[in-house]
Every structure is written in C-alpha cells, then in structure tokens.
Amino acid sequence: MEATEQLVCRPVDEFNPLITTCFQVSCILVCSHIFHLLLKPIGQPGPVAQLLAGVVVGPTLFSRAKIVEEFFIQASSAKYYEFFSFVCRLLFMFSIGLETDIPYVKRNIRVIGIIAAGGSLLACIVAAPIFWLLAKVFQVTTERFPFYLVVFTVLANSASPIVFRLVAETKFDTTDLGRLAIYSSLLNEFSCVAFVCALRAFTSLSRFGGALLAALVTLALIFLNKYLSRFFNRRARNSRFISNSAVFLLVFLLTSLSFFVEYVGSITAIASCFLLGLLFPREGKTARTLLHKLTYAVNTFILPVYFGYTGFQFDIKTLNNKVTVFLTLLVILASAGTRLAGTFAASHYLKIPWNEAMILAFLLNLKGNYDLILINTPPQPKLVWATDIHNLLLTVVVLDTLIIGPGVSILLNREESGAQYPTTLEILNPESELRMLDCVYVPRHVSGHVSLISALAGLHNAPIKPFLVHLVELPKKRKSKLMYHQLEDGDQFSDEEEYGGNDVLEINEAVDAFTSETKIFIHQTKLVSSFLTINEDLCNGAEDLRVAIIFLPFHKHQRIDGKMENTMEEIRTINQKVIRHAPCSVGILVDRGQTGFQQPHGSSCTQNIVTLFFGGPDDREALACSKRILMHSQINLTVIRFIPTSSRHDSWINDASQKDEEVIMAISSVGTENEIDNAFVETFCNRYVAQGKAGFLEKYVSDGVETAAVLREIAELYSLFIVGKGGRGSCPLTTGVSDWEECPELGSIGDLLASSEINITGSVLVIQRHRHSDSDPRGGIDD
Structure with a gap:
C-alpha cells in the first residue's frame, strides 16, 4: 500500500504529521458526537453526523482558515490518515463479515441477488455515456479503461458499512426490509x-498471478482461523473470554494479510477481510470475544473516524464553475436514477410494495466505501486527469450520501412496516422465520430453554433466530474498579463484566456445547438491571429485536427427589409483570429436566409431547407453537381437545332466549370464539393429523374434576405438556380447578400441571397470546 510506504516526516512539515493526524481524529470525534446529539432527536443516524463533522472540520469550513489549514493539511499528514483509514476499513469489514446472518442470506439469496443486480446492471449501461462526457470535458486520452471502471463503480456501488450503520441505528436491522x-x-x-x-487481474500475467496468490493466502488464513479458534476455545475453557494476546494474534494475522493483499495488487483487502469474518467459526469464546471487543471499538471509534475522513476530503472550492457543478449534479442524478429505476423494476418483479422499494433504492444509493478506494488510488497518480477527476468524483460521493442519508433516515422513521411484525405465533407461517427470546437467570435454566430451542428449530433447521438473554440483578453497591494493570488477562475494564459471576461462564459453556452439537447459533446477551425495572428493559429489548414470543423460566426448580422448590420469588414477580406488558406472546417453562423434556437434537429416542386444547386465544397460540415443534423427527405430538359434554346437545344456545342484552352479547362472543377454535383445529387436523404428522384425541368432560381426572391418566405418558394460560372466559371445563390455584400467571390448567396434585413427571409450557389494546397496539393484555 502506497500510504504505508510514505509514513515519514518530510522536511517541509512544520509539525509532526502524526500529531496532526491525531488532532484531526480528535476533532472529528468531538464534532461527530456533538452533531449526533443535535441530529438524533430529529431521527438522523450516526453516519450522517460523522460525514457532516468531517465536512465541517475539513477545508470546506474550519480548514479554510489559514492557520488551521497549515496545521491540518500538511504534506505527510494525508498519508498517515490514509493508513489509519485503511486499518479502520479492514477492521469494520471483518466485523461486518462476523455479524453476517448466513442462514438468512442462504434463504433469501435469490431476492437479495435480484435487488442488488437491479440498479447495477442499469448503471453499467449508463456509465458509458457518462464516461464519454467526462472524458471529453477532462480530455482523458490515456488509461481510459481504468477511468471507466471508476465511473462505473461510483454509479453502481453501494456503501455497505453506511447502510449497515444507518439501518442499525434506526432499529430496522431486525426487520425484513432492513436486512434485505x-x-x-x-x-x-x-x-x-x-x-x-x-x-x-486479467490485464496482465503478473496481476493475475498476484490475485491468485492473494486468494490462496486468504484461503489458507481462513483454515488457520478455524484451527486457532478451536485451540483458543479449549485453552480458555475456564475463562469468559480468550486472552488479549490471542485477540492480538488474530488481529495481527488479519492486518498482515491485508497489507500483503494490497502489496501484491490486483484485488482489494476489504474482500479478504470480509471473507475472513464471514467464514470465521461462530461458536465458542473466540468469536464471542472478537464481537465483544470489536463492536464497541467499531461503532464508537473506527466508523466515526472513517466516515469523518470521507467528509474531511470534501472541499467545496472544487465546485468553482458551472461546468463542474453541472457534471456533479449529472453524476448524482444518474446514480440515483439508475438505482431507482433498477430497484423499482426488481421490486415489481418480486412484488415488493412501492414504498419499501423506494427505501431500498435510496439505501442502495449511499456511497463511500469501495468507490472511495478507487477514487483515492488511481492507476497512475501522475496522470493529468487524476486531480480533476478525483475532486469531481469525491464531491459526488460525499454530496450523494449527505443528500440521500437524511432523506432515507426520515423515510425509515416514518415507515410503518417496520412497526408491523408478527407478535403472535398464530399469525406466523410455520415455515417462516421464528424470532424468539429466551430468558435465563442461573445456569440450571439453560438446559430447558436450549431444549426448547432445539425442538422449535426442527430437524431440518427450520428458519429460527433464537436470542438468549442472561438476566442479572444490578447490585445496590457497585464494586470498586480495578486499575487496568490489575485486570486478569482477557478481562474487560468495566465492573459490568463482573455481574453474573461464574454463572456467565457456565451459561456460555452450555450454549457453546449446544451450538457445537446442533449447529444452531444462539445470539447471547446480558441484561443487567434492577429487578424492580428489569421487566421494562426486557420488554423494550424484545420490541427492538421484534421477537414473536418470549420464553421465561418458572420461579420453581426441580430438586433431586423430583419435587418442585421455590428459590427465587423475584422471578415470579418479574414473570407477572412481563406477561402483563410484553409486546408479544409469552411462554413460561416449568422445567422438569430430570424426568421431563430433553433436548431432541442428537437424541436416539423419540419424545412424546401433548398439547391440551380447551379453547380460546391462548390455546390457539399454544397449538400454533406445537406446529413448529412437530416438525422435529424426534418428537411425537398429540393434541387433546377437551369438549364440554353438554355441547353434544347444544344446550348453551337455548340460554339466548333471555332478553338480557349482556347475556346475549356474552353468548354471541362465546359462539364466535368457538367458531374460530373449530376452524383453527380443523385446519390443523387437515394439514398435520390427516398426513400422520400428529395425533388427535377428543375428551368430553363436564367440569374441572373430570378434566383433572383425565390429566392424571396421562400424567406419565408425555415429557412436555403445552397449554394456553387462559383467556377462555367462564369455561365449564375448568370449573373447580382454580379453587387450589397457587400461581395465577400459569392459568388454572397450567398451575395444576405445575403443582404436585397429579404427580406429573413432564415439563410444562404455558403460553399466553399477545393481546392488543386499543390505546397501545403493543401494550397491555386483557386479563
């Protein structure tokens, strides 16, 4: 890389260029944070503020002052800044590769490919007349082909880091539109x-050889990383993270590869860095440590500096005549026009709504990554056209992003489709992606919840995105911070890392073992908060992640003798708060891991589970959850529908002869609810029972006593009981059951199954369907 070869202090420099560069970085960081604070209330994300900070610090504003220009813009400082920009670029491209959702890309590669190709193919055609016009104006007579490649890239390229950060900061990265x-x-x-x-690479034999060599070295490092990841995971078996020296080695290898790729030429290092992150092993402490360390550094320091330097290079003085202004506007309009037309055509073919197609088009028109690499490294810097073309295209890139960025941010903040996501399993297609949030407090909760994840994933890896959050109580007194040199190798300089104690290590080990065995990746996080408000943080997090269901642990656990013991009463209070205010459906898992439900993946025996259907929205939600579970080949599902004995004679209809309006309305609603139940069960039977994928039984009972008798008969036949919390109104099938109700958050039947009244040996999953209130479409429930 040319910049790394010229990191020397030239005699003409009045100050040490390294001091100048550090001061530039500091000014850009300070200004970007100030602009971010000012622009965030109006919905503008970080990249817009960072680009604007670079423009303000650069020659467009502050550096126009002679004293500032003499200090900031020196002969050697640009080379230092290009070097730091190069290091920033390789780190965040590796980070993006590490965070890429590979299963989602595999499932939607056709749609992604069509959307990506829509504008690029059209840009390839439009680039020809733009190239001809610019070549005439700037009298380009040599190196015309490289010049065409630069023009094509400026028109067709999308800056994935800017798109990634803009979508993430507007909280659209969990929506289908954002991920697309x-x-x-x-x-x-x-x-x-x-x-x-x-x-x-094909222009000369030497370049082809260099490209082939760089590809081989990249491939070798990919395999080396797989070995190093396993080695570091085994070495750090009793630690939360791998050591700092191991992280340094991995970053050193990444940096060395990048310098080597840039040195041999032909290909760019960003491709190698992205591939290294994309193919890096995701399970274990190594990937977790890299994400933990890189995420903060990338978002807080690396990207602001990189985007800020992009804006810093812009100089408004380059727009010094009408011809330059005209050409700049022409290229910007050509870029936006080709992207709009191509994306709309692709979206029309894919039947994507026009409002989402417009957002996609504007997002894909953001510039500022690979196009900048080509602009700043022309084939021969001494060419006559290099300076003029460089200034024009750099102006296009910066202005395009500064114009499009705020506009697309406003569109995203106003986009209603991002707020509309499945908050119940009943309306979610069983074959579509299931986003779920599992909560654990202590390591013993993990086995039951990963078993549930395993069952919902199915044998053929049905689309599922599980999040596991470790809920930790915030201590009233914070621990005193240690000095950095007092920290153990691999620890972080934060008290928060100590929260959770050894539980964090045990939970990580259990999740890593599950991921290694099943290849199902679980996104882990830790929520440290006071138990008085942790339910609010949990609900807010579930809303940001746009999950369809939250799974909570029961406040009792099974002892060695099989009895249930209460050890954390706070969990019960939190569960009650969550089910009242959750933005989606909620399930409470009563885990009897010793005698109950076990992880189906890798098991040689088949487990029998049962869904109890009494009627009502919660039971329909429980049956919808069962649809996902029955896809697993190691699970046999049976649905038992409880029907009132009196319904054979339709005696409840005769009550409508009364003139009491409230009674008639209640009977009418019951009738409507029964019709919904019948239609839902009939659809389930036609799709699954008729094809032999599930069993179905009907039990006629008259009251809660007979219902309890039926439950005692099947108490030892199933390893998991799935039932709805309630929401059935005055149901005769459960009359008398609630007389001994101990845990109302489980409902009458769930509480009975969780108690010791019927000596059940299986685990219990109680599900409550999300209730939408009139005042708040995501809030509250009707108890």
Missing part, C-alpha cells in the same frame, strides 16, 4: 469488487 437492504448492499458492493478486480 443490508445484504443487498453487501452483495452489490462485493459484486463491484469482484468485477473490477477480475478485470484488473
């Missing part, structure tokens, strides 16, 4: 990278 934009921009950008690098 992120991975379409990634595919678009790396298609441009592959196209340009391939054309360059």
Whole structure:
C-alpha cells in the first residue's frame, strides 16, 4: 500500500504529521458526537453526523482558515490518515463479515441477488455515456479503461458499512426490509469488487498471478482461523473470554494479510477481510470475544473516524464553475436514477410494495466505501486527469450520501412496516422465520430453554433466530474498579463484566456445547438491571429485536427427589409483570429436566409431547407453537381437545332466549370464539393429523374434576405438556380447578400441571397470546 510506504516526516512539515493526524481524529470525534446529539432527536443516524463533522472540520469550513489549514493539511499528514483509514476499513469489514446472518442470506439469496443486480446492471449501461462526457470535458486520452471502471463503480456501488450503520441505528436491522437492504448492499458492493478486480487481474500475467496468490493466502488464513479458534476455545475453557494476546494474534494475522493483499495488487483487502469474518467459526469464546471487543471499538471509534475522513476530503472550492457543478449534479442524478429505476423494476418483479422499494433504492444509493478506494488510488497518480477527476468524483460521493442519508433516515422513521411484525405465533407461517427470546437467570435454566430451542428449530433447521438473554440483578453497591494493570488477562475494564459471576461462564459453556452439537447459533446477551425495572428493559429489548414470543423460566426448580422448590420469588414477580406488558406472546417453562423434556437434537429416542386444547386465544397460540415443534423427527405430538359434554346437545344456545342484552352479547362472543377454535383445529387436523404428522384425541368432560381426572391418566405418558394460560372466559371445563390455584400467571390448567396434585413427571409450557389494546397496539393484555 502506497500510504504505508510514505509514513515519514518530510522536511517541509512544520509539525509532526502524526500529531496532526491525531488532532484531526480528535476533532472529528468531538464534532461527530456533538452533531449526533443535535441530529438524533430529529431521527438522523450516526453516519450522517460523522460525514457532516468531517465536512465541517475539513477545508470546506474550519480548514479554510489559514492557520488551521497549515496545521491540518500538511504534506505527510494525508498519508498517515490514509493508513489509519485503511486499518479502520479492514477492521469494520471483518466485523461486518462476523455479524453476517448466513442462514438468512442462504434463504433469501435469490431476492437479495435480484435487488442488488437491479440498479447495477442499469448503471453499467449508463456509465458509458457518462464516461464519454467526462472524458471529453477532462480530455482523458490515456488509461481510459481504468477511468471507466471508476465511473462505473461510483454509479453502481453501494456503501455497505453506511447502510449497515444507518439501518442499525434506526432499529430496522431486525426487520425484513432492513436486512434485505443490508445484504443487498453487501452483495452489490462485493459484486463491484469482484468485477473490477477480475478485470484488473486479467490485464496482465503478473496481476493475475498476484490475485491468485492473494486468494490462496486468504484461503489458507481462513483454515488457520478455524484451527486457532478451536485451540483458543479449549485453552480458555475456564475463562469468559480468550486472552488479549490471542485477540492480538488474530488481529495481527488479519492486518498482515491485508497489507500483503494490497502489496501484491490486483484485488482489494476489504474482500479478504470480509471473507475472513464471514467464514470465521461462530461458536465458542473466540468469536464471542472478537464481537465483544470489536463492536464497541467499531461503532464508537473506527466508523466515526472513517466516515469523518470521507467528509474531511470534501472541499467545496472544487465546485468553482458551472461546468463542474453541472457534471456533479449529472453524476448524482444518474446514480440515483439508475438505482431507482433498477430497484423499482426488481421490486415489481418480486412484488415488493412501492414504498419499501423506494427505501431500498435510496439505501442502495449511499456511497463511500469501495468507490472511495478507487477514487483515492488511481492507476497512475501522475496522470493529468487524476486531480480533476478525483475532486469531481469525491464531491459526488460525499454530496450523494449527505443528500440521500437524511432523506432515507426520515423515510425509515416514518415507515410503518417496520412497526408491523408478527407478535403472535398464530399469525406466523410455520415455515417462516421464528424470532424468539429466551430468558435465563442461573445456569440450571439453560438446559430447558436450549431444549426448547432445539425442538422449535426442527430437524431440518427450520428458519429460527433464537436470542438468549442472561438476566442479572444490578447490585445496590457497585464494586470498586480495578486499575487496568490489575485486570486478569482477557478481562474487560468495566465492573459490568463482573455481574453474573461464574454463572456467565457456565451459561456460555452450555450454549457453546449446544451450538457445537446442533449447529444452531444462539445470539447471547446480558441484561443487567434492577429487578424492580428489569421487566421494562426486557420488554423494550424484545420490541427492538421484534421477537414473536418470549420464553421465561418458572420461579420453581426441580430438586433431586423430583419435587418442585421455590428459590427465587423475584422471578415470579418479574414473570407477572412481563406477561402483563410484553409486546408479544409469552411462554413460561416449568422445567422438569430430570424426568421431563430433553433436548431432541442428537437424541436416539423419540419424545412424546401433548398439547391440551380447551379453547380460546391462548390455546390457539399454544397449538400454533406445537406446529413448529412437530416438525422435529424426534418428537411425537398429540393434541387433546377437551369438549364440554353438554355441547353434544347444544344446550348453551337455548340460554339466548333471555332478553338480557349482556347475556346475549356474552353468548354471541362465546359462539364466535368457538367458531374460530373449530376452524383453527380443523385446519390443523387437515394439514398435520390427516398426513400422520400428529395425533388427535377428543375428551368430553363436564367440569374441572373430570378434566383433572383425565390429566392424571396421562400424567406419565408425555415429557412436555403445552397449554394456553387462559383467556377462555367462564369455561365449564375448568370449573373447580382454580379453587387450589397457587400461581395465577400459569392459568388454572397450567398451575395444576405445575403443582404436585397429579404427580406429573413432564415439563410444562404455558403460553399466553399477545393481546392488543386499543390505546397501545403493543401494550397491555386483557386479563
């Protein structure tokens, strides 16, 4: 890389260029944080503020003053800044690769590919007349082909880091639209990278050899990382993270590869860094440590500096005549026009709504990554056209992002589709992606919840995105911080890392073992909060993650003798608060791991589970959850529907002869609810029971006593009982059951199954369907 070869202090520099560069970084960081504070209330994300900070600090504003220009813009400082920008670029591209949702990309590669290709193909055509016009104006007579590649890249490229951060900061990265934009921009950008690098590689034998060598070294490092990851995981068996020296070694290998790739030329290092992150092993402490360390550094320091330097390079003085202004506007309009037309055409083919297509088009039109690499590293810097073309295209990139960025942020904040996501399993297609949030407090909760994740994932890895959150109580007194040199190797300089004690290590080990065995990746996080408000933080987190269901642990656990013991009464209070205010459906798992439900993945025996259906929205939600579980080949599902004995004679209809309006309305609602139940059960039977995928039984009972008798008969036949919490109104089937109710949050039947009254040996999953209130579409429930 040329910048790394010129990191020397030239005699003409009045100050040490390294001091100048550090001061530039400091000013950009301070200004970007100030702009972010000012622009965040109006919905503008970090990249817009960071680009604007670079423009303000650069020659457009502050650096126009002679004293500032003499200090900031020196002969050697730009080379230092290019070097730091290069290091920033390779780290965040590795981070993006590490965070890429590979299962989602595999499932939607066709849609992503069509969206990405829509604007790029049209840009390839439009780039020809733009290239011809610019070549005439700037009298380009040599190196015309590299010039065309630069013009094509500026028109067709999407800056995936800017799209990634903009979508993430507007909390759209968990929506289908946001993820489609992120991975379409990634595919678009790396298609441009592959196209340009391939054309360059075939221009000469030496370049082709260099590209082949760089590809082989990248492939070798990918395999080496797999070995190192397993080695560091085994070495740090009794630690939360791998050591700092191990992290340094991995970053050193990444940096060395990047320098080598840039040195041999032909291809760019961002492709190698992204592939290293994409193919890095996701399970274990190594990946967790890298994400933990890189996420904060990338979001807080690396990206602000990188985006800020992009804005810093912009100089408004380059727009010094009408021809330059006209050409700048022409290229910006050509870029936006091709992207809009191509994305709308692709979206029309894929039947994507026009409002979402417009957002996709604007997001994919953001510039500022690979196009900047080509602009700042022309094939021969001494060419006559290099400076003029560089200034024009750099102006296009910066202005395009500064214009499009705020506009698309406003569109995202106003987009209603992002607020509309499945909050119940009943309306979720069994074949579509299930987003779920599992909560644990102590390590013994993990086995039951990972078993539930295993069952819901199905044998053929049905689309599922599980999040596991470790809930930790915030101590009233904070521990005193240690000095950095007092920390053990691998620890973090934060008291918060100590919260959870050894439980964190045990939970991580259990999740790592599960991931290694089943290849189901679980996204882990830790929530440290006071138990008085932890339910609010949990609900807010579930809303941000857009999960369809939250699974909570029961406040009792099974002892060695099989009895249930209460050890954390606080969990019960939290569960009661969550089921009242959750933004989605909620399930409470009564785990009897010794005698109950076990992890189906890797098991040689088949487990029998049963869904108890009494009627009502909660039971329909429980049956909808069962649809996902029965897909697993190691599970046999039986649905038992309890029907009132009196319904054979339709005696409840005769009560409608009364003139009492309230009674008639109540009977009418019951009748409507029964019709919904019948239709739901009939659909389930036609799709699953008729095909032999599930069993179905009907039990006629008259009251709660007979219902309890039936439950005692099947107490030892099933390893998992799934039932709805309630919401059935005055149901005769449960009359008398609630007389000994101990835990109302489980409902009458769930409480009976969780108690010792019927000596049940299986685990119990009690599900409550999300209730939408009139005042708040995500809040509250009707008890």
